[in-house]
């Protein structure tokens with residue numbers, strides 16, 4: 001695993017949710033009603049037994065609590081930090097219907113999993129050798145969760161990743177105030193403790209190793225290659241210096257240093273979660289004037305309301321109903337020319353105006369990489385997503401998929417659930433019981 005540079009822009013960020021002290025965790029855990037048919041379990045994609053892990057915290061069994069979490073979700077440490085709990089487990093806590101503050105499940109999960117990392121408690125060992133081998137494309141959350149479960153079941157695993165660092169978007173994409181790259185890499189090391197997971201970096205599939213060769217090396221394959229490059233603006237001036245894809249820019253600030261010393265006016269194009277993250281990251285790095293430009297209004301945004309509300313508190317500003325038509329500047333950007341849009345987000349004539357900008361981040365989505373599987377007969381794609389059955393199997397025997405390349409872009413916890421469940425289905429396919 002390559003080392004991270006010490007100098008990284010992301011180190012400017014503190015955790016946005018403070019960790020619990022043992023006393024705070026105990027008090028919060030005692031508030032849980034330990035519901036039968038707990039709605040929080042049903043809404044967690046990895047179905048962690050939440051009342052059980054919370055009860056264990058309440059009784060002082062922190063090691064057991066973390067064990068409960070990891071046995072369902074081996075990436076429980078990052079999920080505790082990055083899951084949009086307001087729309088998942090916490091949002092479904094029964095207290096929400098009683099006018100009582102919901103139990104802070106994510107913070108309790110963080111308390112237990114952090115304790116496990118700190119103490120180095122061990123929970124898993126590899127299963128008896130099955131003699132079967134699985135190749136995994138992508139060392140992101142889906143690929144890592146799949147690899148760990150396959151090792152528990154005794155299969156040999158090789159992961160191929162085109163990047164020099166593992167962890168996928170947890171390492172290079174998720175906002176540093178939720179998880180920094182060094183913590184994401186610590187989580188990869190946690191997963192690898194089970195032994196027998198070989199990660200081959202800087203290997204692009206199918207460019208460096210073709211599908212045919214991969215299929216002869218392994219008895220089954222799991223596709224967890226996520227999404228592709230940022231969408232670009234197809235308008236004049238879009239190639240000027242000072243304009244960048246949002247995810248590409250976030251990767252630069254997480255894994256290295258971005259120089260914002262000359263940026264006075266930053267514009268982020270989009271209204272989804274990545275756009276909101278970019279706004280908060282630029283504000284956090286000291287850019288005084290950060291504007292989001294979105295072609296709809298606040299109620300049409302796809303970004304989570306709780307994240308947008310935090311961005312507004314941090315000083316975010318926005319131009320609603322605006323659509324870029326040209327990037328202005330000589331050599332580098334000086335402004336973004338936009339027109340107004342109507343209630344249906346359609347451009348309105350003769351409404352052009354310029355928003356000052358010396359940095360423009362384009363957060364209007366990422367490409368789907370469905371074309372990658374063109375050489376795999378029987379694997380279907382739809383809108384660039386790999387089509388799967390519920391267990392992750394595709395139309396080609398022995399080929400499974402999960403995570404963003406399958407669902408088009410959800411959350412880490414969905415990728416973990418996909419990877420784990422596909423591993424269990426592959427175990428059956430490989431003749432395991």
Ligand SMILES: Cc1cc2nc3c(=O)[nH]c(=O)nc-3n(C[C@H](O)[C@H](O)[C@H](O)COP(=O)(O)OP(=O)(O)OC[C@H]3O[C@@H](n4cnc5c(N)ncnc54)[C@H](O)[C@@H]3O)c2cc1C
Pocket residue numbers: 082083084137138139140141142143160161162163166167168169170173174175178203204205206224225226227247250273274277372402403404405409410411412413415
């Ligand atoms: C900006 C941003 C912020 C986000 N914030 C959150 C958040 O706060 N909370 C949350 O839960 N989720 C968040 N997400 C979503 C979350 O990161 C993804 O859902 C999750 O990482 C998907 O995991 P994955 O393993 O499917 O894909 P990825 O994490 O994308 O991993 C895919 C891996 O495959 C590798 N790869 C790609 N193509 C190839 C190839 N051809 N050959 C070999 N390797 C390849 C890549 O290098 C990468 O390592 C965010 C996403 C973005 C873009």
Ligand code: SF4
Pocket residue numbers: 043044045046047048050073076079080083085088089090105106109413
């Ligand atoms: S993994 Fe995420 S959704 Fe599931 S219980 Fe933990 S914080 Fe909630």
